[in-house]
Amino acid sequence: MKxxxxxxxxxxxxxxxxxxxxxxxxxxxxxxxxxSKSVGSEIRTVPASSIIPxxxxxxxxxxxxxxxxxxxxxxxxxxxSTIRLLGNIDRVETLSEPELERYINxxxxxxxxxxxxxxxxARSVIFSNGQPACGCxxxxxxxxxxxxxxxxxxxxxxxxxxxxxxxxxxLFFPGILENKAQVMENYGINVDYINLTTxxxxxxxxxxxxxxxxxx
Numbered sequence: 001m002k003x004x005x006x007x008x009x010x011x012x013x014x015x016x017x018x019x020x021x022x023x024x025x026x027x028x029x030x031x032x033x034x035x036s037k038s039v040g041s042e043i044r045t046v047p048a049s050s051i052i053p054x055x056x057x058x059x060x061x062x063x064x065x066x067x068x069x070x071x072x073x074x075x076x077x078x079x080x081s082t083i084r085l086l087g088n089i090d091r092v093e094t095l096s097e098p099e100l101e102r103y104i105n106x107x108x109x110x111x112x113x114x115x116x117x118x119x120x121x122a123r124s125v126i127f128s129n130g131q132p133a134c135g136c137x138x139x140x141x142x143x144x145x146x147x148x149x150x151x152x153x154x155x156x157x158x159x160x161x162x163x164x165x166x167x168x169x170x171l172f173f174p175g176i177l178e179n180k181a182q183v184m185e186n187y188g189i190n191v192d193y194i195n196l197t198t199x200x201x202x203x204x205x206x207x208x209x210x211x212x213x214x215x216x
Contacts, residue, residue: 051181051196052174053167059153060164071171080137086148086168087140090132093147102150104130106158106165107143111198114142114165118173123199138172159194166193180205 053068061067070082095103104126107114113124116138125139126132132143142165149161156164170177170193181191183205195201 051170051178051191051193053170057164057167059156060149063152064148068167068171071168073174083137083141083172086142086144087137089144089148090140091144093144093151095130095147095150099147099150099154100130102158103146104128106146106150106162110158110162111194111200112202114162114169114198115139115202116142116169116172117202118176138169141168141172162198163193166197169197176205 055069056062056067064085066082066085071079073079107126108124108128108130115122115124116134116136119136119138120134122134122139125134125142132139145168146161146165149156149164177196180201181196184191184195184201187204189195189201189204
């Protein structure tokens with residue numbers, strides 16, 4: 001009788017261990033599905049209700065003297081001034097060949113490019129050779145920020161830079177991108193700034209209306 005009881009105890013422990021291992025695998029798999037690709041701490045799923053970035057950009061905000069809050073429908077003058085500041089970087093900075101390759105990859109090739117999109121129909125803010133493809137102020141600003149981060153913060157990955165560009169695009173077109181984020185959530189698509197603002201899901205929000213901040 002003692003040997004039989006001991007056998008039952010071992011079977012119980014083995015079954016418990018199997019259950020714990022399987023539970024751990026399920027939890028790990030689930031966490032990987034609900035989170036978006038992470039590079040640093042900024043590329044992550046963002047609830048549709050809170051996609052508007054706020055505060056000072058961690059890496060470059062103090063250097064350039066800007067905050068995300070500077071671009072707001074409530075202060076058009078400040079918004080235009082901040083957009084011009086970023087746009088002027090595009091006008092005065094030049095890139096080396098390796099920097100230009102990154103620039104083209106980030107703005108033209110990654111996720112099929114990123115464009116101002118809602119004030120012109122350009123496929124990207126640049127052509128495949130790196131030359132400007134759109135003359136609107138928003139495009140200048142997005143190109144300028146990309147150049148600045150490539151030149152002065154090369155430690156940032158391409159994904160991190162594109163995420164920052166995407167944040168500013170959200171500030172330029174808050175209403176329509178908030179609605180797009182909701183559409184994406186409804187389809188079960190991760191709402192990170194790259195998915196939301198690049199051409200990866202361009203047009204998914206067709207028919208949704210929304211204004212822009214800053215003159216085009």
